[in-house]
Structure formats: structure tokens, C-alpha cells
Amino acid sequence: MRRLASHLPRLAGAGLSCRNRELGGDVAMMTSALVRKLLNFTPLSQGDRDALQKIGDERVRRFPAHTDVIQEGEATRNMFLVLSGWACRYKQLENGRRQIVAFFLPGDLCDLDVLILRKMDHSIGTLTPVTMAELSQAALDELLLGYPRVALGLRWESLVNIAIQREWTVNLGQRNAYERIAHLLCELVFRLRSIGLVHEDRCEFPLTQIELADVMGMSAVHVNRTLQELRGAGLIILRDRMLTVPRLPDLMAASMFNPAYLHLDREGHERGVSE
Amino acid sequence: MRRLASHLPRLAGAGLSCRNRELGGDVAMMTSALVRKLLNFTPLSQGDRDALQKIGDERVRRFPAHTDVIQEGEATRNMFLVLSGWACRYKQLENGRRQIVAFFLPGDLCDLDVLILRKMDHSIGTLTPVTMAELSQAALDELLLGYPRVALGLRWESLVNIAIQREWTVNLGQRNAYERIAHLLCELVFRLRSIGLVHEDRCEFPLTQIELADVMGMSAVHVNRTLQELRGAGLIILRDRMLTVPRLPDLMAASMFNPAYLHLDREGHERGVSE
């Protein structure tokens, strides 16, 4: 038995719908998180990039921090793409404990074909304020059919997400608290770096220790003590919602982190596309 | 830190290739595990069923128990379909510990488009003697394009597998040993039942306690003691590789098992197909 999940997010009253232009330049920048990520896997022509940019234009919604985008048991809805902010998938147990099972970072998409399932078997909630683009099935089909390289890239993206889910299983099953947190931090640094959100060795890190506890399957108290150990070992600096990893190779070694599962290495996919 | 994984399977010298007829009638029966499973989601015409049956005919391979079908780091190969026996995905850590991250039961397929990734980020190994059909990309494409209902069913299958992976994350993160094992047993009973491998309240259960430990992320000793608790509570009878669950509802309650994530409920998908 473990502690109860602490803050149960309230349901998003209504993520205010609004069009892209109202949001100012940052959305254009944000959509490119997806472009940047896909470029880790495949080259993209300007046409490909424009098409990706365009889907971030359609129906943009904003959600405050700590609200549900969709809840377990609801009918599945449209796909969406995170433009900015952090969100997560999570599941709540009858006894109140909750487990965060995945993060959505900028450039992340929900499953391409959730609509095949009728009901959500988990909830999706924000961790920070989030903007996301909602994609109709039609818009998505158009993209997948008209831009084969993009379609390939998005399927790659799905496979990587599945690989991440497997790795979380390994992480929870086989690593102790210290290795476990170190491993998660490595993964986040790699993922944030692939979308250009790491500068030098620093990135924003908005998670509270309580949320971290819900990810790591441990108590918040133990998260606290473990973070102190990591700080004591000089592996991380974590203050004011900013994470610094001064020696990533050491953090990787400490957590037996092997980035292969992120499939971020591009060699072998060249076909000289960039028109 | 935990105990080392015990038996590291040797690599399959060569899964002997042979054609279906050589295997006798049981393969025909086995392919229908997939048909049976898909019927939980969508009706299938006789043509659909024949097409599915045919893919189990092409290249059938047999593997002894405890051998690797493919190892982490190898180039990805063809898709395959399990015809009989139990296999698993697993990952080995540098320190020797291993985590089983998924089971392959009869009727289970590996990811439809692993080929997009270049290298395996995990290994696949058998737990019992296994027969599987290897599918070329061409054969698969033909199936997906020629039989839309089958294509839909297979995409449903993938989504369910992803949902299972999420549920394993929850299981490892939030449930204690007793609930955790109980939950896994519930899942296996549901999955085996969906392919017709549960009779009354009994099914074959070939896992050793050591393998169970590699699934549950706990020591074999603790698995042993926890199984005894479950037996003591009258929730399971486990002997001679046979599992009996006399009161499934009680086992479900004990593990907070909610089968929704298996998406086995068919209502809402009727279209009266069966010609």
C-alpha cells in the first residue's frame, strides 16, 4: 500500500477555443517542435514542413495547469498535438493512488488511431498550462496520404512512444529509487533536447516532487530524499523549476541509461530530401 | 538493487523452418486464436477468416523453450504471429537484471511496423516451445489492403497491446506484491479466455516463479511467499503448470482489476457481417 495521489485535477471546464493568430508568434515556433523531432528520423521537404505547420494552425486550445483534457471512461475524441507545455497520461486506482504512465511534451501526439477504441482507458491531464492543436480525422488523413515522409515520421513517432512505455516498465520493475529517478531525468533531457528545449545543460523542469512520485511509483518523501542524494552526488541541480545536468554521461551511467530505445539516431535514412 | 536474472536464454541456433502441413492439425486450430481474438472486436466474414488463416500457413517456425527469437541490437526482421506457446519481450540491464515487459500468447502479433525502426531495442524469447508464422511485408500489406475489417481488427489489436503496456506500468508503480501478482493473473485469464484457452476456471500456466519474478519486478523468494498468500486466501490453485481461479470476481477485487483496458467488449461494432 502506498500514499494516496494528492492533487486530483479538476476537469477542464472548457479549453477555450481560439485561432492561431490570436496566440502570437510562439505557436508557430512550437509546432516546429514536431518538425524538429521528426527530423531526428527522416529528412523533410519544405512542403512536408509546411503541412506539419498547418495542422498546428487548425483548432488551438489552451488548458490551465492541472486540469483534465479527457477522462477515463469518456468516449474517445479527436487526436491532438501538444504545442507548448507539459501534459500526461495517468490512471487512477480505486483506492485513490494514481500513476502517471506517460508525458506529453511539445511536439508529442496522442495515438494516431485512438478512435478505433470507444472509451478512454486512462485520463489525460495537464501538468503546466498547455496549448494543443486538435486534429480532425479528415485533416490527419489528408496529411498521412499527401505526405508519405510525414506519415512515415509519425509512425516512427508512435513506435518510439511504445518503446518509451516499455522502458518505463523496465524502470519501475528493475531500478531502485536512485537509478529510477536518474533514468527518468536522462530520458527527459534527451527528449527535450530533440525538440530544442535544452540549452547548454539546462532545461525547464516544471514537475513537483509529488508529481514525480506519481511517475516513479514511490512516495513523495522518498523522492525528496533521493533527489537530495542525486544533488549530493553532483549529478543534478534542480531549483526554481530548472534542471541542470552538468555531467550527463555520469547521470546516464548511474541509471544504466541506454538511449537506443528513443531511436533518435538518423543514420541509414538518408535520401537527400530537402528541396 | 535486486537479484540477477537467472536463466539467460541461449540464442535460437535456428528455428527450424517447415511448412504448415508438417505440423499436423493443431496449427490450423492455433491460427484461429487470432480469429477468435479479433472477433471480440469486430465481426469477420468467412473471407476475412480464410485470409487470416492463410497467413499462418506461410512460413512456420518452431522454437524450443527458453531461446531467443531475436535479440536486442539486431536489425529488425519480419513480423510474426504466435501460433502456439508462450513467448515474451524482455530487456536486460547492464547489471544482469532482466525485466519481461510483455507476453506473446497464441494469436499475438508483434508490432505491425517494427521495420520502420532499424534495431531491436529489446529481445524476444520463448518461455515454452513456440511455433510462429513469419510474415513478409508483402503478405501483410496484401492482407491489410484486401481485407479492411481485418486491417481494422489488427490496428485494434495493436492499441490493446499498448494499453496493456500502460497497465503494466500502473501495476508495477502502484500495486504491492499481492495485488500485483493477482492483477497479472486476472489479465492472463482474460486474455487466454478471449482465445479460448480457459476451460471452466482452469488454464495452462507454464511460468516458473523465477520468470514471474522477472515480470513482476520482485525477487523469486517474494513471489513464492506471495503466491502462498494467494493460495491461502483461496483465490488461486496453482500446481503442475495449471492455474485454477475458482472465484475470478474475488481475484479481480483483490487486485483492483478493471478489464476495460483490454477493450474486449464488442457492443457498438455491429454491422452484421458473417456471410
Add this chain to the structure above:
DNA sequence: CGATCTGTTGAAACAATTCAAATCTGGTGG
């Protein structure tokens, strides 16, 4: 300014691992 989170600390209780040894099992060869 109080109210409410988040982070931190200590001590006691509990869950799970480790190590070691004993028993049981199925399969093998003599």
C-alpha cells in the same frame, strides 16, 4: 495577511530483498 501548496526532516513501522540451506521435482543414464 492568512491560506495553501511544496519541500524538508526525523523516527517508527512495514515491505521486500538477500543469503543460505533444505526439500521437492522431473528427467537421464546406468
Add this chain to the structure above:
DNA sequence: CCACCAGATTTGAATTGTTTCAACAGATCG
């Protein structure tokens, strides 16, 4: 058929890792 072996299961005792509970300090926010 029995003896033997390797692997799987079971048991006990000591140790470690993690949780729980409770209290307090620091932020943050109306």
C-alpha cells in the same frame, strides 16, 4: 528400477529499502 542431477520451490533469519506519519519551514498567491 534406481541413483543421480539440475532446476524449481520452499523456509528462516538478518538486512535493506521504502513508506507512513507528523511536524515544520519556505514559497506563492490572492
